[in-house]
Amino acid sequence: MRSDDWHLTEDVNDFLTRAGAFLRSQPTQHTMALTATEKLRTRQADTDGVVFGRLEAGGEIRAIFYGSPSRALNVTSLTPEQADALAAQLVALGHSHSSVTADHSTATAFAEVWRRHTGATPTLRTRLHLYRLGTLTPPARAPVGRGRLAGRQDHELLMRWCQEFAEDVGQTVSIDAASWAGTRFADKSYTFWETPDGTPVSMAGLNPMVAGQVRVDPVYTPPHLRGCGYAGAVTVEVSRAALAAGSTDVVLFTDAANPTSNALYQGIGYLPITDWAVYGFAYART
Template sequence: MRPDDWHLTEDVDDFLARAGEFLRSRPALHNTPLTTVEKLRTRQADAHGPAATVFGRLEPGGEVGAVFYRLPSRGLSVTPLTPGQADTLAAHLAGLGHSLPYVSAAHDTATAFAEAWQRRTGATPTLSKRIRLYRLGTLIPPEPLPEGRGRVVSEQDHEQLVRFCGEFCAAVGELPAVDADSWAGSRFADRHFTFWETPDGTPASMAAVTSMVAGMVRVDPVYTPARLRGRGYAGAVTVEVSRAALAAGATDVVLYADPANPTSNALYQRLGYVPITEWAVYDFSDATPEAG
């Protein structure tokens, strides 16, 4: 395995032509690159320009074995690698003079890359986040469901939706926060939202899904205001969007959960979601990549 087995491009169409089949081969595991790259493909202006997204594929012997992407001013997101593959990627990017604020990947891959990046650049990695990836097995609706109903969010709900998403960001510490002015450029703008309403029509919880790619849909986010928690609303709205995804033909329905939150993890498992891997993010201190 050599560093030059990694091939980089800023052309999203070229990247998909060469690596799309690999991404689609494991839609649950590759859910984040699938949705991110599809968004860039449909919004070409976001993928090109002075600060273009960089895509990479590992292709020794003509067969793609891994990919990565890096959005402008963001860190590295990469599919699972062996320690040797992680080292060749670190060597290649450091040799090209890349500077990375973080790496996000399956836990073992993120750890291997962080260690390799430290060796190559002197940057100190700090584990900043762990996330658990779930895939839906057999959907198990809770019994009884809370009173109320699920309802697809409409344009008339926009103000309430923005408020809920802003509260969600504040609750989980997600940055940048979202409000009415930043909505159009946020990660929430292209999601498909559903409310769970109480019998009097008050929105009590929300869940969203991504557009389907390669038969995969990701549930994200799920949010219930603190004053309304513990009443079954999050489970009800998660079942609502999960059932709708299956009815639309999804073969993989996935979601992420914070492993430090026992309540949400227990809920998703009761609903039929099965953990498939742990994800990790390592932040890097400033360092100077080695010359290529």
């Protein structure tokens, strides 16, 4: 595998023209890339510095990546040989990525070759399970209350809960009115589960539909309200909404280390598809 089999561009529209069909061919497996590149396409100004790459062999696209040279790298499934060729090309271009996110075997292979090419120390940050909705099965004993779409009047609460969610999963982000539009939590629709008196107790977000797939993200319940079934109830609400909107693939990620959330989603009809991983890179000081 030659590194020059990878074709790079900073033009998201050109990239999607060439690689869009490949991404749409497996919408569940490519959920992260589909959602992220569509967001970058619609925002345009936010693509500054983001590099997109496609691996071509035999006249067909085999894989893609995207990411800023000094920030996170996201890749679709690669063999160890393909990962090595990609790492070699990115190093030659002066990239110093802070992390890699991919399916578990790809992320692990890339982390090893990146260590070999750069000397960076990889650390497994997060293991994720990717789920796809099978038959939606509401809980037999749902909590009392109802789902409600979030509106403008809920913006302060949404920002606060998204900030708390980010802190829960170990993400470093500061969310306020000025920064909201540039975060990964913007450009989604949100639904609350609220008690009969109208008090929100849990929320779930839906990313825009791309290639028939919709990803549920985030799902958050404040700590003092957990264990009451609110997260399951609001996830059922947004899953039902995604199906009603015509989605053929409703997916979500969970922390592999959290047995509660994994049991919850399986209990309402989500089926495990594959494991993902995020590796962070630490570079020696010079």
